Amino acid sequence: MKALIYKKFGDPSVLEVVDNWPPPVLSPNTVLIKSIGGSVNPKDVLLRRGKFAKTLARDPLPRVAGHDIAGEVVEIGKDVSNVSAGDIVFGMTNKFSGGVHSEFALLDSNEVSCAPLNISTVEASSIPLAAQTALTALRDLCKVVAGQRVLINGASGGVGHFAIQIAKALGAEVHAVCGPGHIDFVTSLGADVVHDYTVKPVPAIASSFHSVFDVFGNFSRKAFAKQLGTRGVFVSTVPNLTTLCGELFAHMGFNKRSRLVQVKSSTTDLTQIREWVENGRLKPHVEMVYPLADAREAHRHIEGKHTAGKIVLSF
Secondary structure, three states: OOEEEEOOOOOHHHEEEEOOOOOOOOOOOEEEEEEEEEEEOHHHHHHHHOOOOOOOOOOOOOEEOOOEEEEEEEEEOOOOOOOOOOOEEEEEOOOOOOOOOEOEEEEEHHHEEEOOOOOOHHHHOOOHHHHHHHHHHHHHHOOOOOOOEEEEEOOOOHHHHHHHHHHHHOOOEEEEEEOHHHHHHHHHOOOOEEEEOOOOOHHHOOOOOOEEEEOOOOOOHHHHHHHHOOOOEEEEOOOOHHHHHHHHHHHOOOOOOEEEOOOOOOHHHHHHHHHHHHOOOOOOOEEEEEEHHHHHHHHHHHHOOOOOOEEEEEO
8 A cells, every 4th residue: 555654864865755655454443544635743743853762752664654544444343433434533542653644554543533514534644643732732731621711832733723722612711822924814713812922022911811822833831920920830842851750740639730742632622623623612723734745845834834834745
């Protein structure tokens, strides 16, 4: 089958589409999907460069790239009951190294759900990793409830543009940080207040917040000590010494005010997201769709770090 692979770590030129990759083998709890679309995430870029190769991503090379996929179910394992052959589904593999940007993708049944009916399958493929990251950060770590004030740094990108909409769906007042070129876009997503980081440094924003979601991972909780006080929660997407220590302390029960979001795909969360999409509370924004043959350009686009919404590959 066709697959997007890399045989060595490096820049986007290491990516190649091959025709002879062995197809995945169905097992009792898995779902075989004929791929229609698959989004590109910053995590895919980091893995391609060799990040985490000695820690969490030790899978041997060559590897198939990608975490997000949407397409048609062609076969299900004997123990699968949540989807059926012929269903259009979306999902994310929980394998840290990815491996689903291929003609046929194999995911565990609990990593997928039926896709929203009111958007295209290619659009649906943009959702799983980014939207579930935002949902996990805001609902589970920040514990956002109606009436709280939330700051989202990096609000125009893949995770950020979902985070604005999910925070609003949870009832929060949303302050969003972006560059001057994306102010109108972020406003259109429902942000109550938009801050231009070229006008004022993010930690200098003079408001109090119940939580800060740093999608870009540029800061630590210490930078927002005044805004968060002693009880506010800071969540980052980027693992480093500070965020890893904060997460360790949280798991030990000492301090749950500095967290590192670690996303896991689940049918339950994807179903919640699908409902929000279908009732108009959540809408993915796809900035560009690239054919699979142009996957290198898609990765270069993501590396530019100025994407509005998501970048998707079409199969």
